[in-house]
Amino acid sequence: MDYQTLTISIAGKVATVTLDRPDLRNAFNETSIAELAQAFDELGLDDEVRAIVLAANGPAFCAGADLNWMKKMAGYSQAENEADAMRLASMLRTIYFCPKPVVAKVQGDCYAGGMGLVAACDIVVASEGANFCLSEVKLGLVPATISPYVIKAMGEQAARRYFLTAERFSALEAKRMGFAHEVTVPEALDAAVAAIVKALCNNSPNAVREAKRLVREVAGVPVDDAMLADTAGRIAAIRASNEGREGVASFLEKRKPSWLA
Structure with a gap:
């Protein structure tokens, strides 16, 4: 498949799916949602792939929903909005249920729906400069579609705070609450992810x-x-x-x- 919003590379037994809209802070729209679902579905069935890394190009990991996409959704009917939300929900489920282990490599800020992408992964490694935010309530919205994964990842008590306040929190705070497994200095991020991937590939x-x-x-x-x-x-x-x-x-x-x- 010729992807417009992603780049995919396979080295040895490891596939890397990279969000590739750096000029838009890797915000997702209907195209990137469809491409992520397709990529993880195909890689999950590839016998040569033993682990998948979800990464991003540019200074931000993912800013959540693309503003132009959100503007378009504002004019949707209830039924159209539900169908659109179901496409996002299905994509997140595809990552969550992917039979291969998925490692999120969070090199920069991760907001709103981006936190859903990360929470659907199995292992999360973040740069210490990355910040996280569930910003939906600032826009009069709620993080409904991503909530099953984010609540599992950060815990109900942390979700009570950050779903309601939309406060930004650091990578170290994300680790403290269990949302991130490991936090590194930026220059050590690649090595930290490589070590985890190597451990995964050494196992049955x-x-x-x-x-x-x-x-x-x-x-x-x-x-x-x-x-x-x-x-x-x-x-x-x-x-x-x-x-x-x-x-x-x-x-x-x-x-x-x-x-x-």
Whole structure:
């Protein structure tokens, strides 16, 4: 696909999806939403890709919605607005459910819908100069479409504050609340992301995929008999899988597993 708002590169087993509208602070519109959904859908199905990095060109990571797109939406009917919002919701879900691990590389400011993009990723690494803001209420709006992911990432109590105040907060504050996993000086950002990606690619592709699904499906679920049966079934199935057998055998035989050969 010939992308207008993104650049995509694949080096080894790692794909990098880069937001590429730096003159507009990588704000998204209907085109970038469609392209992000397409990119993550295709990369998620690519057996050669073991990890995906979501990055951005320019001084900002993502300023949220494009102003021209927002102006156009102001004239939409209720039904048109709902259809438009569903396209954004579907794109975020595609990233969240992507079977490959997704690492957000946040080099600059991340506002509004941009925070939804980051929250849908699995691992977040940010430059210490990046700032975050859920600015929707300043415009008379609410961060509804991104809320399932942002609340999971920052926690309900932090969301109570920042959804309501639209205050800007730092990368270090994002890390403190759990929204970002790691914060680095700008010149160390590439190395920090590369180290995480290397760790991901060293592991069993099937186990990484199943571990991602495990977190998503177990978090917040009561520990009852159904949960015990579910988790027992998962470990039994993966022990009997080809990569499960290979991983144990390679450990006992003191050799590299086949996915590192």
